[in-house]
Amino acid sequence: MVDMNQLQALFGGTFDPVHYGHLKPVEALANQIGLSRVIIMPNNVPPHRPQPEATSQQRKTMLELAIADKPLFTLDERELRRDTPSYSALTLQEWREEQGPQCPLAFIIGQDSLLTFPSWHHYETILDNCHLIVCRRPGYPLEMAQEEHQQWLDEHLTQHVETLHTQPAGKIYLAETPWFNISATLIRERLERGENCDDLLPAAVLEYINAQGLYR
Numbered sequence: 001m002v003d004m005n006q007l008q009a010l011f012g013g014t015f016d017p018v019h020y021g022h023l024k025p026v027e028a029l030a031n032q033i034g035l036s037r038v039i040i041m042p043n044n045v046p047p048h049r050p051q052p053e054a055t056s057q058q059r060k061t062m063l064e065l066a067i068a069d070k071p072l073f074t075l076d077e078r079e080l081r082r083d084t085p086s087y088s089a090l091t092l093q094e095w096r097e098e099q100g101p102q103c104p105l106a107f108i109i110g111q112d113s114l115l116t117f118p119s120w121h122h123y124e125t126i127l128d129n130c131h132l133i134v135c136r137r138p139g140y141p142l143e144m145a146q147e148e149h150q151q152w153l154d155e156h157l158t159q160h161v162e163t164l165h166t167q168p169a170g171k172i173y174l175a176e177t178p179w180f181n182i183s184a185t186l187i188r189e190r191l192e193r194g195e196n197c198d199d200l201l202p203a204a205v206l207e208y209i210n211a212q213g214l215y216r
């Protein structure tokens with residue numbers, strides 16, 4: 001019998017700020033595939049984008065507020081402790097070394113991140129250390145732009161949740177999570193224009209943003 005509590009999942013991001021498009025698909029995912037815990041990991045120096053508007057400390061505080069009443073989530077601060085680019089390949093290698101070779105591990109990303117994944121630092125090594133679990137995101141194609149990357153994706157795809165719980169790494173799972181048309185960019189733009197964001201992120205996070213005068 002498969003022990004469905006073995007799989008550990010890390011969810012990395014910039015979270016500038018954290019919003020329902022991060023939290024709700026991952027909560028649905030946890031129910032669908034059986035995750036008792038998701039470890040949220042904010043980056044410090046995002047490798048492929050400009051520096052965030054909020055400081056690392058502010059982004060961490062917003063995450064703490066967002067997950068305070070959600071026991072599914074815990075926070076991992078390892079990337080915040082490094083001043084070098086937060087390369088996922090390095091982080092996941094380190095996590096694998098801590099957890100040992102047999103433990104099933106996964107990295108959760110959104111569909112947009114899958115599309116850029118082949119441009120990530122040493123991307124081909126990431127699947128040596130973990131599975132990739134991809135949440136749906138509206139507005140992004142389901143196919144990779146280049147044929148060779150589509151081939152790479154096809155070679156690693158699995159539709160079997162059990163495989164994620166029994167094999168330590170190496171598979172890509174496209175989860176059928178609900179769509180949320182929310183981005184941190186949209187929230188920053190709306191806040192700059194003084195528009196309402198009540199339905200886009202947790203109230204405690206919004207209160208903190210207002211108290212700090214962020215994204216004005």
Ligand SMILES: Nc1ncnc2c1ncn2[C@@H]1O[C@H](COP(=O)(O)OP(=O)(O)OP(=O)(O)O)[C@@H](O)[C@H]1O
Nearest residue numbers: 013014015021109110113136137180182183184185
């Ligand atoms: N609405 C969403 N649906 C599914 N996945 C999402 C959504 N928003 C973000 N993600 C995923 O969460 C992870 C962290 O995303 P990130 O912190 O960059 O948020 P973002 O909203 O994309 O930010 P920004 O607009 O600043 O680029 C990424 O893997 C991303 O694909």
Ligand SMILES: O=C(O)c1ccc[n+]([C@@H]2O[C@H](COP(=O)([O-])O)[C@@H](O)[C@H]2O)c1
Nearest residue numbers: 012013014043047048087088089120121
């Ligand atoms: O390692 C890389 O080269 C790399 C390139 C782009 C993104 N990432 C990671 O992917 C996660 C989602 O990224 P983002 O930019 O959508 O927040 C986050 O943990 C990033 O640090 C990692």
